[in-house]
Amino acid sequence: MDDKQLVNGLRGLALAEPQLGFDPDEVATTAAKKIRSRRATIGVGLATLAVLGSAVTFLGPGDTQAPTQVAIPSAPPPMNGLPPATDPQLLRNLEHLREVLPKLLPDATDIAVPDLEPGQHPGTMTAVVEFRDGAGPASFNVTITSPKGRANMKKATDICKPGKSPRCEIVPQSNGDKVLFSEYDSGADASNYRADGGYIGILNSSFVSGLLAERYDFKDEEGFYKMDRGRLPLNEDQLTQLVTDPAFSLE
């Protein structure tokens, strides 16, 4: 088949299209509800901050009682309405991630790791890290699995193939772990296939999600939200530090 036949074939592709499985009007209604609920959440948050601000103002120098410490959440809760995961193992990993990030990303501001949604598979957790640096808003995903949960992860050979991807390199570690560095058009990921059977992987793409672009008003000259920040969130050293951190683990 030559190029002309290929192009003609692509232009005249015959698809056995099933009936549309969703109602566009329902999608619009859902979208409208999500916006209303988001606004309501933001409204409640602002009202809470206003009340806290007033309380601090009333506590003048003469007040002897120390004000109660109030923890302001660093990031919005999961947006899907499900309760955040409460498993102690997941929370321990999440807390550790929150601890190491400021040292790992010294130039970043607004570092946020939202609470976890329930895992997609048993023995699996994925945390989304968001922050901002000189190149704009950024995010990356950290996925940790137990040895059992690793069965649901892609194998190294499914992630990339040497010679076909810009980079597809397995770097053996002194402790027996194997770290796969894979690069593609707009990203460079790292996956650690641990000797103990566990897995930790990081999706590290320069893509900027619509939510982040909107939150930071990250737009191009034409006023459209930018899709790409032009720089990866993590460099190779940072990727390596995270994926080889033994404190991340799931039983």
Added chain:
Amino acid sequence: MRTGDDASFREFARGKALSQRRTAYLLCGDWHLAEDLVPTALIKLYRVWPKVSRKGPVDNYMRQVLLRCWLDEQRRPWRRKENRDGVVPESAGAHTDPTGISDLLLLALAEVPPKQRAAVVLRYCADLPVAEVATALRCSEGTVKSQAARGLEVLRAAVTRREAERLPVERSR
């Protein structure tokens, strides 16, 4: 959102749902995933609809959002449960491609790397001008041409290989 904006969004969503799902299917090769991607993209589009719709035609912005949703999905480290062997689940039933060329091309398309596939799908399947593909992919026209050319190269190789694999089976019948 104002009532007028909401109504124009609904009209857009109704009018474009099928064509966007078709584009999504050509990108991902899975009708179920395509059914997920389009509503996700529409919900994202809804948030910016008043601004975007006033700037002119929204099709390209919708394509950008759809592409982003698909690329995000591509990046997930876990496997989806659905069968990704190119067999269409719950299809309309009637076989629309008696020559088998479309089936062959769809299977081969799944072997093309994501960015190249996006360029091929938008340029040739959707028959968009290079400039519009460049806008949708947020890259230069030169990049579109090179990505589409490389994509066609991979596609041709996959088609040739699949044809060679198919011939002995047909001869043995």
